[in-house]
Amino acid sequence: MNIPTGLEQRLATPGLGPRPTRATPPAGAAPSRAEAAVLDLLTAHPEPVTAAALAQSSGQHTNTVREHLDALVEAGLATRERADSAGRGRPAWLYTATEVQQPVVREYAGLATALAMQLARTSDHPRDDAVEAGRAWGQQLAVERTAPSSAAGARREVVDLLTGLGFDPTADSRVLAVRLRQCPLIAAAREEPEVVCSVHLGIVRGALETWHTRSDETSLVPFAEPGACLLHLTGATSRTGGDRP
Incomplete structure (x- = not known):
């Protein structure tokens, strides 16, 4: 077969393996290098994630990551929705990479x-x-x-x-x-x-x-x-x- 074993352990390791296939963005919508790096981080999260969580994992400021995420949403490469309310204050945005092919x-x-x-x-x-x-x-x-x-x-x-x-x-x-x-x-x-x-x-x-x-x-x-x-x-x-x- 030549497909090596050890899959169970690799599947349980976060971040291993490819990202979902996506379409080439239309002209003018291609992300910058910094936005593409944030998109890769976003893709690695199986569940919707906040800008603050991505900032923590990337070492960047939350406002910088949020700007990149909003650009990705505008380009159709990501979506966002409000998290469930948990107390006072406006709930955070949750971001998800768009899966289009x-x-x-x-x-x-x-x-x-x-x-x-x-x-x-x-x-x-x-x-x-x-x-x-x-x-x-x-x-x-x-x-x-x-x-x-x-x-x-x-x-x-x-x-x-x-x-x-x-x-x-x-x-x-x-x-x-x-x-x-x-x-x-x-x-x-x-x-x-x-x-x-x-x-x-x-x-x-x-x-x-x-x-x-x-x-x-x-x-x-x-x-x-x-x-x-x-x-x-x-x-x-x-x-x-x-x-x-």
């Missing part, structure tokens, strides 16, 4: 979630079957794209494919290690991580195989580090053993 990502997320949950409920070997289902899916996605001429090109094409599916990947210079910084199935991945992430691994393997590239040593570490899952393409070399650029 591009249409193609929404379509993928819906289909992949339904597939993973069905396998989790009905399959005797859900992880293995999830990899095989993902492999068939990846093969279909790969034949719709221009075939790369080398294993290195195949790895780069995998990153491009994952970008289109909403994973916001970043890779090292040789595209051997890829950080998946967003996940279009984050809620389902937290509920059934081994099955959902096995579908993702299968997609990568199916695409590589279609592009005549070895995939048996590729691996995926879900919720591996703060802000990302890790995809290892170390074994993705040409079937003849070479790795031409």
